[in-house]
Amino acid sequence: MSFFGFGQSVEVEILLNDAESRKRAEHKTEDGKKEKYFLFYDGETVSGKVSLALKNPNKRLEHQGIKIEFIGQIELYYDRGNHHEFVSLVKDLARPGEISQSQAFDFEFTHVEKPYESYTGQNVKLRYFLRATISRRLNDVVKEMDIVVHTLSTYPELNSSIKMEVGIEDCLHIEFEYNKSKYHLKDVIVGKIYFLLVRIKIKHMEIDIIKRETTGTGPNVYHENDTIAKYEIMDGAPVRGESIPIRLFLAGYELTPTMRDINKKFSVRYYLNLVLIDEEERRYFKQQEVVLWRKGDIVRKSMSHQAAIASQRFEGTTSLGEKSVQSWAFD
Amino acid sequence: MSDTAVADTRRLNSKPQDLTDAYGPPSNFLEIDIFNPQTVGVGRARFTTYEVRMRTNLPIFKLKESCVRRRYSDFEWLKNELERDSKIVVPPLPGKALKRQLPFRGDEGIFEESFIEERRQGLEQFINKIAGHPLAQNERCLHMFLQEEAIDRNYVPGKVEKEVKPKGTWWPWRIGRLALS
Numbered sequence: 001m002s003f004f005g006f007g008q009s010v011e012v013e014i015l016l017n018d019a020e021s022r023k024r025a026e027h028k029t030e031d032g033k034k035e036k037y038f039l040f041y042d043g044e045t046v047s048g049k050v051s052l053a054l055k056n057p058n059k060r061l062e063h064q065g066i067k068i069e070f071i072g073q074i075e076l077y078y079d080r081g082n083h084h085e086f087v088s089l090v091k092d093l094a095r096p097g098e099i100s101q102s103q104a105f106d107f108e109f110t111h112v113e114k115p116y117e118s119y120t121g122q123n124v125k126l127r128y129f130l131r132a133t134i135s136r137r138l139n140d141v142v143k144e145m146d147i148v149v150h151t152l153s154t155y156p157e158l159n160s161s162i163k164m165e166v167g168i169e170d171c172l173h174i175e176f177e178y179n180k181s182k183y184h185l186k187d188v189i190v191g192k193i194y195f196l197l198v199r200i201k202i203k204h205m206e207i208d209i210i211k212r213e214t215t216g217t218g219p220n221v222y223h224e225n226d227t228i229a230k231y232e233i234m235d236g237a238p239v240r241g242e243s244i245p246i247r248l249f250l251a252g253y254e255l256t257p258t259m260r261d262i263n264k265k266f267s268v269r270y271y272l273n274l275v276l277i278d279e280e281e282r283r284y285f286k287q288q289e290v291v292l293w294r295k296g297d298i299v300r301k302s303m304s305h306q307a308a309i310a311s312q313r314f315e316g317t318t319s320l321g322e323k324s325v326q327s328w329a330f331d
Numbered sequence: 332m333s334d335t336a337v338a339d340t341r342r343l344n345s346k347p348q349d350l351t352d353a354y355g356p357p358s359n360f361l362e363i364d365i366f367n368p369q370t371v372g373v374g375r376a377r378f379t380t381y382e383v384r385m386r387t388n389l390p391i392f393k394l395k396e397s398c399v400r401r402r403y404s405d406f407e408w409l410k411n412e413l414e415r416d417s418k419i420v421v422p423p424l425p426g427k428a429l430k431r432q433l434p435f436r437g438d439e440g441i442f443e444e445s446f447i448e449e450r451r452q453g454l455e456q457f458i459n460k461i462a463g464h465p466l467a468q469n470e471r472c473l474h475m476f477l478q479e480e481a482i483d484r485n486y487v488p489g490k491v492e493k494e495v496k497p498k499g500t501w502w503p504w505r506i507g508r509l510a511l512s
Binding site: 177 | 338339340341342343345346349352353355358359361389391459460463464465493
């Protein structure tokens with residue numbers, strides 16, 4: 001099978017109708033490179049055309065059928081053979097026959113459900129793509145085009161602060177507070193650490209953002225932890241009664257929304273890890289989960305008509321379990 | 332387009348600090364010095380002792396000041412006790428220097444001044460690292476090593492009794508564990 005849309009005789013391309021106006025978003029590929037893809041949201045229609053260009057205009061192309069598919073799938077790296085498709089739509093473009101000249105076939109997948117956000121991780125990948133296939137006796141000609149999907153949420157109704165007293169008896173007691181439990185990706189973590197008892201020699205204190213990607217189920221659960229950020233909040237030795245402020249801007253880090261039990265295949269969760277280090281390099285730490293969510297941009301007048309309709313018609317739930325109104329979140 | 336509203340990044344409110352806390356002596360004062368090495372005995376029965384002086388204001392130590400004499404094998408004893416009874420990763424001791432104990436050396440072997448000084452520094456690092464460890468501070472062997480005249484090798488290993496809290500002290504029930512690695 002040729003995946004580049006090149007048979008010996010034909011070049012296949014997938015073109016979107018709204019390619020001019022549709023925004024693109026950056027997304028990391030499996031080998032770490034950043035590329036831009038067309039950005040879609042849940043409920044939006046995907047429409048365009050599949051264009052076939054015959055390399056030799058005198059040579060006809062015999063085929064067993066031409067179709068286009070819209071696929072959303074989850075791929076676990078340790079089990080590459082099995083793709084778990086959670087969205088699979090197909091449109092037939094041409095019945096078996098002959099192509100005698102270059103031509104284009106229109107397609108439209110109306111108001112497609114895209115329940116999860118695109119994700120490329122350490123052990124799992126969730127992607128959406130269009131796939132055009134020209135079936136032939138020996139060699140199918142296949143062309144794929146990836147798109148990126150973002151899931152949006154609105155401000156959560158309940159967003160309590162996190163406040164806790166922790167310590168090691170008679171040695172170190174602190175009270176930590178974070179102003180919210182749910183943060184959007186461009187939010188600021190505002191908090192403080194209050195020292196109640198300090199009988200150890202602290203050298204400095206930092207806050208780390210840890211991403212935990214969980215794949216597999218039952219006895220085969222695998223957690224991959226990744227420290228996304230390390231941010232020093234205190235340098236020096238505090239005493240009782242001192243209050244150290246925290247102000248951590250999330251926009252500077254590569255974060256995704258919290259993804260819980262996606263299609264029962266994987267989760268991506270985030271934790272704040274408060275770490276105190278003493279003069280002998282001993283580390284005292286407390287981990288606390290925070291929920292990250294994606295806030296939509298302000299709705300602009302130039303937005304496509306389709307997207308406006310989709311936003312009014314659809315109310316879905318996000319991986320947060322919050323109701324997300326698809327007319328997008330704005331202040 | 333970015334948001335029109337700017338996130339509220341003002342500091343959270345906190346209690347003003349009590350001035351006696353801010354300017355008083357810190358609650359974590361702990362200093363251990365190892366000095367004044369002395370070689371005692373004659374011939375093959377010689378050994379070196381070091382003065383171990385400790386000053387602290389940590390309530391877990393009975394004496395706020397103590398001074399004892401210890402030899403290298405006492406430090407080895409302490410290391411073994413802690414490795415057996417506590418969950419901490421015990422730091423390494425300076426070397427045993429077995430080679431230096433072989434005969435026919437050109438120098439004084441383990442009684443060479445430069446070696447003793449090297450060993451003194453290693454022992455000082457070792458004891459300071461351990462004594463500041465919250466889990467090691469619970470072990471009776473550490474207290475005996477630092478604050479009792481002689482080490483009783485037949486002692487009963489165990490944990491130190493914690494300070495008794497006066498009645499009515501508020502102990503927050505939801506105090507969580509801070510993990511220590």
